[in-house]
Amino acid sequence: MNSLVPTTTHPDAADPLAAFRQEFHLPPGPDGQPCAYFCGNSLGLMPKAARAAVEQEFESWERLGVEGHFQAPSFWMHFHDTLTEATARLVGALPLEVVVMNNLTVNLHLLLVSFYRPTGSRYKILMEGGAFPSDQYAIESQARLHGLDPAEAIVELVPRPGEHTLRTEDIEAKIAELGDSLATVLIGGVNYYTGQAFDMAAIARAGHAVGAYVGFDLAHAAGNLELHLHDWDVDFACWCTYKYLNSGPGGTSGVFVHERFANRPDLVRLAGWWGHDASVRFQMKKGFRPMAGAAGWQLSNAQIFPMAIHRASLEIVDRAGGMAALRRKSEQLTARLESLIHGLGLPADKLEIITPADPTQRGCQLSVLVHERGRELFDFLAAQGIIADWREPNVIRLAPVPLYNSFEDVERVGAALTQWVNERMGE
Structure with a gap:
């Protein structure tokens, strides 16, 4: 009988790139938990492998000096x-x-x-x-x-x-x-x-x-x-x-x-x-x-x-499969974020996405033009542990990067935006 009950697999569970998130350091949010980092279009996160990679060169410099040019690994x-x-x-x-x-x-x-x-x-x-x-x-x-x-x-x-x-x-x-x-x-x-x-x-x-x-x-x-x-x-x-x-x-x-x-x-x-x-x-x-x-x-x-x-x-x-694999997930993340923003039901004179809707004409970034209280919304997102990017005069850039952003991250943005609309837009 249980076989007749439909089941839904969370997109993160079905994501072949999900494990790569663990290869990056995610900065903590205000509550000490990992933030939802949507600022990779400004500065990407630190790979955990970066420290060891540089430490190896420090060790070579320390041990070999100039001979590192020829003898370093x-x-x-x-x-x-x-x-x-x-x-x-x-x-x-x-x-x-x-x-x-x-x-x-x-x-x-x-x-x-x-x-x-x-x-x-x-x-x-x-x-x-x-x-x-x-x-x-x-x-x-x-x-x-x-x-x-x-x-x-x-x-x-x-x-x-x-x-x-x-x-x-x-x-x-x-x-x-x-x-x-x-x-x-x-x-x-x-x-x-x-x-x-x-x-x-x-x-x-x-x-x-x-x-x-x-x-x-x-x-x-x-x-x-x-x-x-x-x-x-x-x-x-x-x-x-x-x-x-x-x-x-x-x-x-x-x-x-x-x-x-x-x-x-x-x-x-x-x-x-x-x-x-x-x-x-x-x-x-x-x-x-x-x-x-x-x-x-x-x-x-x-x-x-x-x-x-x-x-x-x-x-x-x-190791992630190159840009073809990253691009597939990128399009899925960005499309879901776009759907959640449209789901707010706000008119364009309040909030609009100025990034093209055609996936072939955009990467993993959505630029959201906020006509009223944009900086306040940006600060609200930051208080929720969502790191985005502010560009004057009134644009919030959100970039769901496929190597370390999850579908859960995207849902966090949607939930925060919904909370903002319910609490603030009627004021």
Whole structure:
């Protein structure tokens, strides 16, 4: 008779990635219990493996000193090479096309030196309006570096009136309109504020059709979306590793340069000795000869401690089944959170999700525009042990990260929002 009684399996019990939550340190909430952490789009949580990974390098430094470059178990001299294969899998690239080095904005500048080469007639650079400030400042300074007025050189894409996000056809139309005046397209793979994921393949095609270089800042896309940079024919890209890749505050950065530029020593770039041909690097001679591929944009030797954390994090991604597996859970978590927010029944002039509803146009982030008492709601969530992200003037960003967020976490957000509406919205 019991077999006739329907049973419901909790989604966390059926989640093949549920065990990975135990591999991260979850900060305590106000009650001392683990918080519901929805801020991985700002800073990912600490993998438990990170401490041991760095401790190993401390031990090598203590015991070997300079000889750690050759005798440490991780062989510091070529430490960055141990990240290449996993990085290529992460972003859909050939190993030749990727390198881990520096920090994000440093890498953005290095790439723009090579891929923003304005001329008298082709000098425009296209970006999305409201891009992350580092991108705005970098592009402004790059324009000035070439003696250009940023107000003339930079073209910003803005949504249609009454809309919060950009339409792909509008991006393509603007690229076609700029035509021969367009030198470079640089867009965030996922907009940090709205959470919109852009159609990078379509943008690359449109940019190349008018003879422009096309690149992406993947700070909010790497470790969040399935990426296929090589197949999408992207020219260049860079990303940080401290958000969805959980590699520590201020962590190292990744770079992608398409293989068609792999053997282009004529490309203008800022050179450093670690980008020089490794076979003769230690001959210490004048005359820069770049390594093939993205490695030719390196400046200095590996940042061992940040890279040790990053390697530990990349190993977790691979053990979880890679980005395809993470993306499946991401879509489920985000869809459930979206359903709970819509279930509040609030009109758009009170609260609305400005992230696209189409799962192909977003990652694991929902940006909630709160028209009244938004900061108060944010503080209320924090008091309930729910860590989100506040962006002026009135947006709360919620990012359910598949490696460590559970469906129970999402339900906690829904319950807290319901309590808020019942207690506060009628005041």
